[in-house]
Amino acid sequence: EPFEDKEALLDFLDNINHSRYLNWDVQTSACNSWTGVTCNHDNSRIIAVRLPGVGFRGSIPVNTLSRLSALQILSLRSNSLSGPFPSEFANLGDLTSLYLQSNNFNGSLPADFSAWKSLSVLDLSYNDFSGSIPSSVSNLTHLTALVLANNSLSGNIPDLNLPSLQLLDLSNNDFTGNVPNSLQRFPGSAFAGNRLSPANLSPSLPPVPPPSIPPKKKSLKLREPAILGIVIGGCVLGFLLIAAVLIMRYSKKEGKNGTIEKSVKKEASVRKGASSSQHGERNLVFFEGCNLAFDLEDLLRASAEVLGKGTFGTAYKAALEDSTTVVVKRLKESVGRKDFEQQMEVVGNIRHENVAPLRAYYYSKEEKLMVYDFYSQGSASVMLHAKRSADRIPLDWDSRLRIAIGAARGIAHIHGQTGGKLVHGNIKSSNIFLNSQGFGCISDLGLATIMSPLVPPVMRAAGYQPPEVTDSRKVSQASDVYSFGVLLLELLTGKSPIHATGTNEVVHLVRWVHSVVREEWTAEVFDVELLKYPNIEEEMVEMLQIGLTCVARMPDQRPKMSQVVKMVEGVRRVNTGTRPSSEGSTPNLTPPMTEIRSSSIIH
Numbered sequence: 001e002p003f004e005d006k007e008a009l010l011d012f013l014d015n016i017n018h019s020r021y022l023n024w025d026v027q028t029s030a031c032n033s034w035t036g037v038t039c040n041h042d043n044s045r046i047i048a049v050r051l052p053g054v055g056f057r058g059s060i061p062v063n064t065l066s067r068l069s070a071l072q073i074l075s076l077r078s079n080s081l082s083g084p085f086p087s088e089f090a091n092l093g094d095l096t097s098l099y100l101q102s103n104n105f106n107g108s109l110p111a112d113f114s115a116w117k118s119l120s121v122l123d124l125s126y127n128d129f130s131g132s133i134p135s136s137v138s139n140l141t142h143l144t145a146l147v148l149a150n151n152s153l154s155g156n157i158p159d160l161n162l163p164s165l166q167l168l169d170l171s172n173n174d175f176t177g178n179v180p181n182s183l184q185r186f187p188g189s190a191f192a193g194n195r196l197s198p199a200n201l202s203p204s205l206p207p208v209p210p211p212s213i214p215p216k217k218k219s220l221k222l223r224e225p226a227i228l229g230i231v232i233g234g235c236v237l238g239f240l241l242i243a244a245v246l247i248m249r250y251s252k253k254e255g256k257n258g259t260i261e262k263s264v265k266k267e268a269s270v271r272k273g274a275s276s277s278q279h280g281e282r283n284l285v286f287f288e289g290c291n292l293a294f295d296l297e298d299l300l301r302a303s304a305e306v307l308g309k310g311t312f313g314t315a316y317k318a319a320l321e322d323s324t325t326v327v328v329k330r331l332k333e334s335v336g337r338k339d340f341e342q343q344m345e346v347v348g349n350i351r352h353e354n355v356a357p358l359r360a361y362y363y364s365k366e367e368k369l370m371v372y373d374f375y376s377q378g379s380a381s382v383m384l385h386a387k388r389s390a391d392r393i394p395l396d397w398d399s400r401l402r403i404a405i406g407a408a409r410g411i412a413h414i415h416g417q418t419g420g421k422l423v424h425g426n427i428k429s430s431n432i433f434l435n436s437q438g439f440g441c442i443s444d445l446g447l448a449t450i451m452s453p454l455v456p457p458v459m460r461a462a463g464y465q466p467p468e469v470t471d472s473r474k475v476s477q478a479s480d481v482y483s484f485g486v487l488l489l490e491l492l493t494g495k496s497p498i499h500a501t502g503t504n505e506v507v508h509l510v511r512w513v514h515s516v517v518r519e520e521w522t523a524e525v526f527d528v529e530l531l532k533y534p535n536i537e538e539e540m541v542e543m544l545q546i547g548l549t550c551v552a553r554m555p556d557q558r559p560k561m562s563q564v565v566k567m568v569e570g571v572r573r574v575n576t577g578t579r580p581s582s583e584g585s586t587p588n589l590t591p592p593m594t595e596i597r598s599s600s601i602i603h
């Protein structure tokens with residue numbers, strides 16, 4: 001509801017201290033001045049304030065924002081705010097995105113940018129800032145977008161060392177001198193409308209190299225028929241092989257579904273293991289809190305359906321006689337008992353709503369089994385990439401947000417285990433399911449660490465691993481952050497981490513997104529299925545920025561997972577679940593989505 005007058009707004013601001021989000025999407029002229037608006041409470045839990053295009057005039061009063069000490073996202077764009085760059089912003093040390101474009105701010109930029117260690121987007125375009133760009137901007141090591149276009153900035157452009165920067169726009173200012181070496185990777189349009197040395201601005205200014213698209217060597221290109229040929233050929237061959245194996249295996253026995261027992265290669269050995277369990281030796285090891293009641297015999301007898309073959313083995317859906325359904329993973333490689341059992345103990349004792357619980361395991365020399373709950377909706381991969389036919393229900397933006405938030409929380413929890421050293425090592429959409437509240441839930445924990453050394457690197461999660469993970473033993477928490485970033489890009493684009501484009505080139509998603517974003521910050525990266533949902537563009541852009549921050553090339557440039565949780569939670573200004581990363585409850589504040597107005601970032 002629009003605020004009726006300034007009193008109503010003040011009243012609102014005084015009462016939001018229990019809220020974490022302040023968003024206001026009003027079309028009112030009744031409260032068109034920021035002056036006099038102060039927050040009397042310490043609103044230190046608010047992480048996002050978006051007040052774009054609401055008609056604010058004048059300068060932002062001291063103390064209004066400096067109390068918002070947890071603020072991560074501030075959008076005051078498209079108002080008529082004036083005065084110098086608000087000095088109290090320096091207190092907002094957690095800011096990741098600052099949008100002040102299309103106002104009347106003037107004076108110089110702050111001399112010291114070092115306060116904003118997490119800043120990812122800075123858009124001050126279409127104001128009247130003057131003076132030079134301080135070299136302290138180089139301290140913003142997470143910056144992915146720097147937009148200072150259409151101001152009155154002057155002097156030489158400093159040699160900014162910003163390795164994460166994807167978007168730069170310094171056009172239509174009064175800069176002189178040369179484009180510094182560090183920024184020559186950006187297109188000439190980023191510097192147009194200045195008085196820069198023409199030598200530097202000539203068309204020879206190297207455009208941003210599009211490393212995303214693999215070299216257009218004919219021999220390397222997989223044309224559609226070739227891909228189809230491989231896929232169909234592979235499918236036919238695979239189908240024939242599977243059929244042959246199944247016929248051999250089941251020919252003597254009836255029944256549509258198999259059993260795990262039947263699928264187990266060394267059946268006799270497993271059965272031996274099972275029967276020995278009845279003499280007090282090994283059997284399934286269940287974890288605390290698990291109310292499943294079956295033994296290995298039951299499991300092996302259960303009617304089983306192959307769900308798929310993964311990197312480390314085969315997953316079966318097993319329907320037990322008491323109508324319980326579980327998933328059994330049968331590992332294909334041999335692994336030492338001690339390593340396996342130790343890892344299972346760590347994993348099996350993790351209980352978190354965003355981590356799929358390991359219910360039980362079994363170890364014998366010949367067989368290693370892991371038992372999980374069955375997630376009937378399938379993985380996020382299926383939800384995103386299942387054939388896009390007419391009867392498929394598209395995954396809407398809210399669901400994607402929940403998947404992202406849940407997955408982030410789950411990974412952050414994992415990273416907090418075993419003295420903050422635990423790594424997942426195989427984050428990808430086929431290992432993410434939905435918990436009962438529809439939030440992402442991470443599965444397959446623990447396998448990468450014990451199994452990776454046994455599996456050829458080429459088989460490992462293609463497209464999800466960062467450049468430094470050439471050897472699968474090098475997975476780290478930073479590489480999990482990268483994989484999570486790829487997952488975010490997958491949720492935003494609807495594309496697989498490695499996919500074929502319309503022109504039949506095989507494309508690496510991270511590189512493709514980088515190349516599109518570098519050229520111009522455009523909505524083209526987003527999944528067409530998302531475009532029909534109104535007013536989500538700003539959230540998607542924010543999520544894109546987070547994704548790009550996570551897939552930074554250098555591991556030490558990537559944020560910690562705990563920071564990522566906060567960033568992802570900050571994208572959404574409504575209730576994001578039962579357990580926010582910060583303490584306390586999040587009220588179900590569901591204001592209308594902010595209308596996206598003209599922005600120099602979103603075209």
Ligand SMILES: Nc1ncnc2c1ncn2[C@@H]1O[C@H](COP(=O)(O)OP(=O)(O)OP(=O)(O)O)[C@@H](O)[C@H]1O
Pocket residue numbers: 307308309310311312313314315327329372373374375376378379426430431433443444461
């Ligand atoms: N608990 C589960 N509930 C429902 N489906 C599952 C479950 N666990 C795995 N699956 C599905 O079974 C298939 C095989 O899973 P598996 O984990 O073995 O391989 P993967 O996820 O494709 O690759 P990786 O082994 O690298 O994780 C996948 O499609 C996966 O989404």
